[in-house]
Amino acid sequence: IAGINAMRQQFGPDVKIHEVITNGGQSPNIIPEYASMWIFVRATDKNILEKAAERIVNIGKGASLMTGAQFRYKRAKNTFYDIKRNEKLNSLMKANLAELGITRLEEGDKYHCESTDIGNVSYRCPVCYTTLGTSHISDAGIHEQGFIDVAGSDEAKKLMHIAAKAMAMTALDVL
Template identity: 35%
Template sequence: MKNMIIETIDQLKNDFYNVSQYIGQNPELGNEEYKACKILTETLEEHHFQVTTNVVNVPTAFEAVYDSGKPGPHIGFMAEYDALPEIGHACGHNLIGTMGIAAGIALSKVVSETGGKVFLYGTPAEETRGAKVTMSEEGVLDHLDVALMAHPSGGYRKSGSSLAMDALQFAFYGKAAHAAASPEDGINALDAVLQTFHSINALRQHVTSDVRIHGIIPEGGQAANIVPDYAVAQFYVRAEKRSSLNDVVNKVKNCAEGAALATGARLEISNYEYSYDDMITNEELSDCFTEKLLEVGIPNEDVLEARGGGSLDMGNVSQRVPSIHPYIQISDQPITAHTHEFREAALRQRGFEGMIVAAKALALTGYEILTNDDVLAKIKKEFEANQSLT
């Protein structure tokens, strides 16, 4: 049956190539991925998956299931397909979405023998308001025995950690005045923003080394001769664990509240994007995936150890379901995500071939869990142990 999985992916390579190219050539921002959602779900329906769209009230989110009709584990593959502003699929989500359906379709061809169910979750807006957050909060994924995905990269790397993240917006409301004739009548909202930045810079000395705080000023006034009556600062605040992040976020909020008090501006605090939890890789599951990479021909020395950094909505999934988020090679040259070079790599034949390798390894990982009770038991035992620590 392993051969059937590999052969299915090879036989359908042209179809998968067309899907990945179509999504890559038609980039859509988060929650606007109508074309990508359509081609992914139509492909799954062609292979007899039952598809439900508008999951968690997000029009471009979907759940697709192939039910063997026999008892067995629930294997979940995560598909992402949102693009970045201006530079399109510079994070390779055209490959991630296609990789997910390739693995799911291949595994579906053998579940009539193994039992169990194969699930595909279309998860929009990973870059901003990731649907995995809402799916996790609403318990949509809780039935899964495992959740699997892999991310394009410049090399092969085992699944690791990610930083918990809150996206904070500080909107300051002041009072406009002529900046030269009557500045005493004004309340400078931009000063409140600048004071917030200064206070946060002072805070950096007193946080742990895993903490990252970085921000921008999307609105800071309209003209130099008008005291700004409205200004906005936006920050990503990150830390290794959600528990420690919450404490840092409170301190960052205090910086903004102090700036409002000092300047007399009124402050409104909000989250302008969804909060992401830290990724907890299930090491038993990760080892299983690495083993399958080796089975499909990737040399052991090419698979690097895990490395943390960045933030993922897959982190929220990992808090509820045993999960992995490894990285797969799509270029023979060094590349960095969120660049034009990465986008081009995700559209080239080399990038597609890397995606095919990952799809095979993901599908074989799913097959191992469907057929090996001992492996699944170890995965669940580790997950339960991690849950007891949180």
């Protein structure tokens, strides 16, 4: 963990690293025969993510060399990459939303690390990624009850229908 903490400083805000010790032994004064941890890495860019993951593996290898312990790791199958937005699709979507009366859009932070597979899709084909904001004011985060309450509001449902229409209109524009 110390090696990972030292690495955080070098990546700055582009990389988010979360870890939990899933098996640390039975007593703090006894070196366990087996220990394990789960590390979750998010990054603003696929290449930065891969570089961070490689460095974490190298930290594990280095720790095993220092202690004489065996090191094994397994990469998750569901790695989520950053979103490569297609500006042409985004501009078509914005125009269609404006035609339907929506002019206030939440662009989203380009450097925001999200856990969604739309980023993986964006590396294979063009994607449009726009979010609509409601007029409800809430300080709630996306995983909190306040957000759920706003997302289930009549206004949010109406916005979802408008967004679906705008998506269909954008698809027609492309065809």
